[in-house]
Amino acid sequence: MSQVPAATRALRVLRFLATQPGPVPVDRVMRACDLPRSSAYHLLRAMADEGFVVHLPEDRTVGLGVGAFEVGSGYARSVPLARLARRPLADLADGTGASAQLAVLHGRDVLYVVQERAPGRPPLVTGVGVRLPALGTASGRAVLAALPGPQVRALYADAEAFPVTDGTGPRSLSELRTVLAETRQRGHAVEHEEVSEGLASVAAAVLDHTGHPVAAVAVTLPVGEDVGPAVAGVVRTAGVLSARIGGRG
Numbered sequence: 001m002s003q004v005p006a007a008t009r010a011l012r013v014l015r016f017l018a019t020q021p022g023p024v025p026v027d028r029v030m031r032a033c034d035l036p037r038s039s040a041y042h043l044l045r046a047m048a049d050e051g052f053v054v055h056l057p058e059d060r061t062v063g064l065g066v067g068a069f070e071v072g073s074g075y076a077r078s079v080p081l082a083r084l085a086r087r088p089l090a091d092l093a094d095g096t097g098a099s100a101q102l103a104v105l106h107g108r109d110v111l112y113v114v115q116e117r118a119p120g121r122p123p124l125v126t127g128v129g130v131r132l133p134a135l136g137t138a139s140g141r142a143v144l145a146a147l148p149g150p151q152v153r154a155l156y157a158d159a160e161a162f163p164v165t166d167g168t169g170p171r172s173l174s175e176l177r178t179v180l181a182e183t184r185q186r187g188h189a190v191e192h193e194e195v196s197e198g199l200a201s202v203a204a205a206v207l208d209h210t211g212h213p214v215a216a217v218a219v220t221l222p223v224g225e226d227v228g229p230a231v232a233g234v235v236r237t238a239g240v241l242s243a244r245i246g247g248r249g
Contacts, residue, residue: 023063
């Protein structure tokens with residue numbers, strides 16, 4: 001044990017929860033992380049207060065909170081992922097004739113970190129460094145659809161989580177769940193003119209070794225164009241990037 005035992009135990013909890021497919025019972029966390037029962041609940045409560053753990057009292061389980069995903073997204077935004085993605089995104093743009101982007105989840109927003117603009121295509125609002133509400137974008141929906149349900153519920157726990165829009169996009173948790181279920185069934189995410197008039201996007205998630213989404217690959221093209229090649233391209237490119245980071249294609 002280090003000279004800062006509380007910090008060591010908190011990191012053990014985060015590392016353990018990151019390997020689980022979803023929330024797990026508190027007793028299991030204590031056994032796996034060798035946490036004294038006398039301090040385990042205090043530690044988990046402090047981690048929940050900071051957003052790194054979410055407690056589901058009805059199930060008596062805990063899982064990773066929004067704070068943990070923000071840290072993971074911060075790593076995903078670092079140079080390695082951007083460097084790994086640039087060539088595949090350029091190939092995607094060349095192959096589809098449409099602009100391609102890589103975005104990561106940051107809280108309830110997506111942050112665009114790489115963009116490859118196809119020749120002859122107009123500039124997009126989703127430039128590098130731009131943040132948009134995740135639930136209204138194909139990239140955000142692709143990532144959210146790959147998150148465990150409790151994590152989505154923690155992100156969108158109240159009405160304030162749903163921004164006022166022109167009527168497009170989900171306006172409640174139940175509507176969002178419907179959109180995400182359709183996304184999972186379809187195998188990719190879509191949005192039509194919810195970000196920019198006259199443009200549509202398709203996206204697929206990049207998954208790490210535990211199956212958690214660290215980013216999304218998207219292609220944007222004019223409404224009315226055949227999306228078949230774009231769908232095939234983003235799914236293939238997301239699989240390539242997943243494999244490159246040791247994840248699931």
